[in-house]
Amino acid sequence: MKKILSLRLFLVVSIFTGSILWTAAYTEPTSSIPSRENILSTSYGTPPTSPTSPLTPTALILPPTVFEVIPLSTMTFLYPDTLTLQPGVMIVPSGEIVQETPIPPNERPGWRKLAETDHFEFYAENGYFPAAIEDLQEQAEAAFEQVSAQLGLTVTEKIVLSFKRPDGSECPVRGLATPSNPPEIVIFADERTSPEQIFAVLSHESAHIIYLRNFPEASHGELSEGIATWAARESWGIWQGSASLEASVRDYIRDSTYLPLYENYDLQRAYNGANCLEYRDILYTEWASFVGYLIDQYGMEKFQELSTSAPPDETASSITFKPPDYEAVYGYSLNQLEAAWLAWLAEEE
Ligand SMILES: [Zn+2]
DSSP: OHHHHHHHHHHHHHHHHOOOOOOTTBOOOSSOOOOHHHHOOEEEOOOOOSSOOTTOOSOOOOOOEEEEOOOGGGTGGGSTTTBOOOTTEEEOTTSOEEESSOOOGGGSTTEEEEEEOSSEEEEEETTBOOSOHHHHHHHHHHHHHHHHHHHTOOOSSOEEEEEEOOOOSSSOOOEEEEOSSSOEEEEEOOTTSOHHHHHHHHHHHHHHHHHHHHOTTOOOHHHHHHHHHHHTHHHHHHHHTOSOHHHHHHHHHHTTOOOOGGGOTTOHHHHSSTTHHHHHHHHHHHHHHHHHHHHHHHOHHHHHHHHTSSOOEEOSSEEEEOOOOHHHHHSSOHHHHHHHHHHHHHHHO
């Protein structure tokens, strides 16, 4: 049971971030990380095709997403030279490798603690820390205070913060949050990464940690990205050059780049393909504005209830993520709420 629970925890995180967790046994593979198809077979339910407009008042039933977990013993061929899989090390849907019980950072080879603040411990991995440590200490505390106030939540454990070099893959990860104990944030950056991006990623990942440490059973990736981006919307907007989440969504609608939420609740476009970053920014912004609308209209407690509704079905070989139970919490389906939010956006303009 413990294994399944912790597997779910890591699954949730990795889906949110499309990211990499490492272990003592892990060294960067020389070949590119295998595609998701090599890791496991995933079946996504067919999105509803009729009616096609989110503006329809007819409630739509959204299909679940099923991940089949392939036993690790079949995985060793993926990294024949570079990785020896250890007991308790798992490969999760996005192709990442996680360890059930993370090694404490101060016991990791090559890790060195640089500083500590009220909410963070800063580590350099093999001397890599592409930011001024004094500035970052201040920024991290500012980011934490900002998103903590937005969420009305906090965490007592200090967050371990480190950097990795920018992810050079076709669909790169920019930040990683792991709500383990201790919680961890990794920022993918180098000296050329803008301070705005580092601050926005730091804020967003801090929001993930704070929310998921308080609601570990929250399993819906789109809502997690929505609440994290919403809580960090100030720095997100500065990074993205946007006046507000709502202004961005209005631009998407005007430019016909809007992606219907009810067709994109699995966030697959955000994590796959050459245009994934563009889609990721659009979808995170849309979900953040939508989550903000739900909080504004119905309150934070209802959103928290939604985020923990419809927990996944888990077996040793598969995890079935079910869409959140919008109808039970709000009395409307996702597409109906999406329609109401879009109408509100149009009115507020
Ligand atoms: Zn995120």
